[in-house]
Amino acid sequence: MCGIVAGIAERNVQDILLEGLRRLEYRGYDSAGLAVLDEQNQLHRRRRVGKVAELGQALAETPLIGKAGIAHTRWATHGSPTELNAHPHISSGRVAIVHNGIIENHAPLRAELKALGYNFESETDTEVAAHRIAYYLDRGDDLLQAVQHVVAELEGAYALAVIACDDPGRVVACRNGPPLVVGFGIGEHFVASDVQALLPVTQRFSFLENGEVVDLRRDEVAIYDREGDRVMREIRVSGLTAGAIDRGQYRHFMQKEIFEQPFAISETLEGRVIEDRPLSPGVLGVAAEALLPQIEAVQIVACGTSYHAGMIARYWMEEIANIPCQVEVASEYRYRRHVVLPNSLFLTLSQSGETADTLAAVQASRDEHYLARLAICNVPESSLVRESELVLLTHAGPEIGVASTKAFTTQLVALMQVVLLLAQSRGADAAVMRRLRGELLQLPGLVEKALALDPLITRVAERYVERGHALFLGRGAFYPVAMEGALKLKEISYIHAEAYPAGELKHGPLALVDADMPVIAVAPNNDMLEKLKSNLEEVRARGGELFVFAEPGVALENGPGMNVIEVPGGSGMLAPVLMTVPLQLLAYHTAVFKGTDVDQPRNLAKSVTVE
Known part of the structure; x- marks a missing residue:
């Protein structure tokens, strides 16, 4: 949610910041803005409701010229999406600020600042921080000191980047929750919400920890902890390139990411899974070999799509590894008392590794009696990875589309690897383990075959354009x-x-079924098939129209009210991964036919960094 880009250089930063915002569009937003300090140390700002392209048009008509600047894409929390509420916010014509997150104590601070004579133009919590920084500058602080004072006062989760006329040679930023990365150049330095925003200007990065403040100057970067002490931070070279997030031949990022799944799955298996050799516990970290035999239960915590991956893994965990497994939504887990089973593993899933509710659940788990924390994540430098003792990376590559696709299937592949490691540690049958490793290795080719259904599913999707509801x-x-x-x-x-x-149809949802309510069913050829067929007949008997994604051998025929799409077989226990692919294609093509914004759907954000 929201995106920050800021920097200081020997050149005009307008285009650098604007390109950074374009690369952060995947995060979800409703307005965008940019502010710079000119050669006379005066602030200039442009803001627009809507897409970054509209801000770009405004800047093309009237450019801003400055060597220090901040920029932002806003996802509305406090105050509706209007130009007055868009960032950057300016106080007293001297301080400009951009902000991700939520300042929870903004109301008392606002009242205090109003009493001191500060005028508010917006409904946002962000403007409170701008005025508060101006207050400390009025008292004689430099910009770094002012930000440090304000950080000590703020409550909530937030990331800030600030420039000021009083101190034009620097950009100061801080992090307490939402991520911030520092990009190092030669004679220029930057901060952003994501590495991808800065790839056109640098591949050298460090990551701020919670409570830290960074002071950017053209010739120096200094990072300070909560106590104001300077800290040294390793600079890492990213393997990503500026072209890594291009759409290429595809119409949308989501389409590209659906078709990248065979490669992403292969990358997640590479070097880890060999058919005739057990998995190495070392893939989870150095502590894994000693910990795995001790694990007697697993608690999975995640949000959204990752939660669904965890739900599938529960079946695998109990059937293959014979280990009890619970799955819970992170936003619910945080707020209730738990009975933790002895020797439990706390397993979290997140594509970005910055999901606020999941991170908070990890923090809460530290006060409970878990054996260890394992993170499955796509971003090696993320907060979730740094907070966990054990880690398994998915190697899916950048995922830009808000609707997760390849992150989901690679999470499932990683989860199966965890299940196999736990099963091995408990002495599982060697022949069964070999078969499952073989199924993992066959999966990329089977997904490739499932993607070949794309033309057929495109035709099916045309029939959904006028539908308002669907049951799965x-x-x-x-x-x-x-x-x-x-x-x-x-x-x-x-x-x-x-x-x-499907067995719950007759307990309520069947009341919704009629000719206008399409019903989409997933039909594997397993021991529950006959039960499922009975459920499908319940739909047909009520005049409903069925679209069934079925494995070979299911023996369902196309006819009135029955549309069967055969999905490749042979995936065994990994069939849930394979069955997901045509459902992704169905959603994608339906959205294209309806003309919605596929990559940036309304009201949603890719990285949910606030509660």
Whole structure:
């Protein structure tokens, strides 16, 4: 949610900041703005409601010239999406600030500042911080000192970047929750919410920890901790390039990421899974070999799509590793008392590694009696990775589309690797382990075959354009697959979609079924098939129209009210991964036909860094 880019250089920073905002569009936003300090140390600002392209048009008509600047894409929290509420906010014509997150004690601070004579133009909590920094500058602080004073007063989760006429040779930024990365150049330095925003200007980065403040000058970067002491931080060279987030031949990032799944899955398996050799515990970290045999239960905590991945893994964990497993939404886990089973592993899932609720759940787990914390994540430098003793990276590459696709399937592949490691540690049958490793290695090729269904699914999607609702059905491990399919459809096409265990139809949802309510079912060829067929007949008997994604051998025929799309077989226990792919394609093409913003659906953000 929201995106920050800021920097100081020997050249005009306008275009650098604007390109950074373009690269942060995936995070979700409703307005954008940019401010610079000119050669006379005066502040100039442009803000626009809507897309970064509209801000770019305004800057093309009337450019801003300055060598220090800040920029922002805003996802509205306090105050509606208007130009007055858009960032940057300016206090007294002297201080400009951009802000991610929520300042929880903004109301008393606002009242105090109003009493001191500061005038507020917006409804935002951000303007409180701008005026408060101006207050400390009025008292004689330099910009760094003013920001440090304000950080000590603020409550909540926030990241700030600030420039000021009083101290024009620097940009000061801080982090307490939402991520901030520092980019190092030659005679120029930057901060941003994400590495990707700065790839056109540098590949050398450091990551701020919570409570830290960074002081950027053209010739120096200084990082300070909560106590004001300077800290030294390793500079890392990113393997990503500026071209890593281009759409290439694809119309949308989501489409590109769906078709990248065979490669992403292969990368997540590379060097870890060999058919005739057990997995090495070392893939989770040096402590894993000693910890794995001690684990007697698993608690999975995640949000959104990652939560669905965890739900599928629960079936695998209990069936293959014979370990009890619970799965809970992170935003709920934080706020209740838990009974932690002895020797439990706390397992979290997050594409970005910056999901606020998941990070808070990790913090809460430290006061409970967990054996260790394991993170499955796509970003090696993320907060979640740094907070966890054990880590398994998914190697999916950058995922720009808000609706997660390759992050989901690579999370499932990583989860299966964890299940196999736990099963191995408990003496599982060697032949079963070899078969499962073989299924993992075959998966990229099977996903490639599933992607070949794209033209057929495109034709199916045309029939959804005028529909306002849809039901998704699945049984067992395929119920979470149905949940994920429903989530994808609602996220990007704005069609109301819900998922149910197929056996629950007669307990309520069947009342919704008629000719205008399409029902999408996932039908693996397993021991629950006959039960599922009975559920499908319940739909047909009520005049509903079925679209069934079925494995070979299911023996369902196309006919009135029955549309069968055959999905490649042979994936065994990994069939939930394979079945997900056509549901992603269905959601994607439906959204394209409806003309929605596929990569940046309304009201949503890619990285949810506030509660």
